[in-house]
Amino acid sequence: MKKENNMALKKFVVGAFDDEKVLFPAVSKVRKAGYKIHDVYTPFPVHGLDHAMGLRETSLHTAGFIYGLTGTTTAVTFMTWVFTKDWPVNIGGKPHFALPAWIPITFELTVLMAAVGMVLTFCYISQLAPFIKKHHFHARATDDLFVMVIECTARTNEEEVRNFLAQAGAIEVNTQVAEDGWWIGRYDREKQLYKDQAIVA
Amino acid sequence: MSLIKYESQIREPLVDGSKTYGQITDDICHTIEVKPTRLWYIGFGISLVLLTFGVYSVYREVVYGIGQWNVNRTIGWGWDITNFVWWVGIGHAGTLISAILLLFRQGWRTGVNRAAEAMTIFAVMCAGQFPIFHMGRVWLAFFTLPYPNTRGPLWPNFNSPLMWDVFAISTYFTVSLLFWYSGLIPDLATVRDRAKTKLRKLLYGVASFGWTGSTKHWQRHESLSLVLAGLSTPLVLSVHTIVSFDFATSVVPGWHTTIFPPYFVAGAIFSGFAMVQTLMVITRKVMNLQDYITISHIEVMNKVIVLTGSIVGCAYLTELFMAWYSMVPYEQDIFFKYRIAGAYGWSYWLMMSCNVISPQLFWFKKLRRNVTFTFVMSIVVNIGMWFERFVIIVSSLYRDYLPSSWSIYYRPTIWEIGFYVGTFGLFFTCYFLFSKYFPVIAIAEIKAILKQKGETFKGGMDDLETKEVEKFYEVTHHDDHHGAVTVAGH
Secondary structure (H helix, E strand, O other): OOOOOOOOEEEEEEEEEOOHHHHHHHHHHHHHOOOEEEEEEOOOOOOOHHHHOOOOOOOHHHHHHHHHHHHHHHHHHHHHHHHHHHOOOOOOOOOOOOHHHHHHHHHHHHHHHHHHHHHHHHHHHOOOOOOEEEOOOOHHHHOOOEEEEEEOOOOOOHHHHHHHHHHOOOOEEEEEEEEOOEEEOOOOOOOOOHHHHHHHO | OOOOOOOOOOOOOOEOOOOOHHHHHHHHHHHHHOOOOHHHHHHHHHHHHHHHHHHHHHHHHHHHOHHHOOOOOOOOOHHHHHHHHHHHHHHHHHHHHHHHHHHOOOOOHHHHHHHHHHHHHHHHHHHHHHHHHHOOOHHHHHHHOOOOOOOOOOOOOOOOHHHHHHHHHHHHHHHHHHHHHHHHHHHHHHHHHHOOOHHHHHHHHHHOOOOOOEHHHHHHHHHHHHHHHHHHHHHHHHHHHHHHHHHHOOOOOOOOOOOHHHHHHHHHHHHHHHHHHHHHHHHHHHOOOOOOOOHHHHHHHHHHHHHHHHHHHHHHHHHHHHHHHHOOHHHHHHHHHHHOOOOOHHHHHHHHHHHHHHHHHHHOHHHHOOHHHHHHHHHHHHHHHHHHHHHHHHHHHOOOOOHHHOOOOOOOOHHHHHHHHHHHHHHHHHHHHHHHHOOOOOHHHHHHHHHHHEHHHHHHHHHHHOOOHHHHHHHHOOOOOOOOOOOOOO
């Protein structure tokens, strides 16, 4: 496996919570204490968690709007060009520029482009695609646990963070050294850290 | 500082039994992780047989031509387009449940939306076959697409409703597929992370796109779902509107009416909900999901059926009135001589009794909550809705303006029927595979509503109800001020 630019080994303190009611205060406590939350992994969308973590609002819907407009203009300009410039057909003496009759196709193309564009953008910015692999901090993060991951910087006292998380109500606390980014891989093969690979090589 | 009751006294819990998040995962993933039951093999086997027969029927049509069907110069659409409209209509309920009910914040949709969306996709796949093979020279079907060709380039006629259909159906299929699959990604990740075998890890790993459950990803996912729902809502209305334009923009008596778009959309939702009921009643029983697809889910859908059935009934009566009121002899003859009477009068009355009269029994709460009755009724409704399309197509075509082109008896051939039967095979083959290999209930969405609408939580409500208004507001509205997307609704 070749090393990619976007990857780096980092040290993380991981705390697993089993109730979102405990998670919310824990998030604000951790933030107040000045620790850097890498991410919180949840099995379902927990409403308000993004704001509690201080994430900004997504602009995905704006992208969707722009894709939709692209669809509208594509459809109208294309049909106009075909019926008035490229090959004007006389259909029972009706006008060549038959805007009302083009509404259905214009609408469909608007929806199509907005939907396809948004889904592709979503996958791209969230790095979602077949054979993409990321480090999973806890196997039950997609089942019933809320997993808070705190990144350790040079100044972080790891023991202190672990105690802090345990006090905040985490049912499980551990430290992991993991890849920060994504890589190409398969889920039926064990993950290999570069550290281990280096030993093999 | 007054006390309020905020637990609905009318609404029942949407998840029965005291469940934890882990239990929900176990319950829904169970069927994926065990060997299929004998019932599954039998059902899947029958579907494959039907599909094979359908493939052979289509093969005959492709090799020998449309003459394999009994359609003629007068009744040119016969069973074929009847089946097309019927299948498209069925698909509409899935989008209604997943998109429109999402916008209306109806929490009950979470129990049935995944399977209903799958139904939409499979139904649209079935529907698409009919117009494509009706073209006759199916290998030239790509001529409908506007691509720069060597024939001029000669473009398709964008003013034609049949061309609108090409765009509407293909857009509908694509958007439904994207909506369904983007919702599936987190649930497939759940299955992947529980997987014990290597093959399952590989396949669900590929299918789940490396989903981790990151908060930022969920935030985007929610935004995506909401916008896709917002796009699908007008889309689903447009699709059956455009299908109805195939008829309404013509000058054939009985078709040339402005009532068609809303009437077709209501009929589509009506038949679609009936199909959802058919599938849900079987799925909840066979897969032991009664706690998630509860009797109250079934009752709610029966209410939709009685509503849309009545709208359809109104449309039938309006049509008759308008035919009389128009003073056009051709219109009057079609409706009063050749539709409610005449050679195909029996199909009109079959349609009336299945679609308008029998669903009225759902006004009785006892019948709405009776699973067996619901199942029987769901099939009755779909028979009725098939005959509605048959009545519209055949009874308008067999009596034209010119008596010389009248055709008394149109009967389908075995290959025409075989094609229809084959799409049942396709539909159920897909549904059986889906129910075995995919989470049939949206796991993440059920978890998201569990603490508001589950039975456990409703029990705990009594305690909270003794608290003051401000406290209640604090507890329940901690996250509402920013207007974030709430899939489950509050």
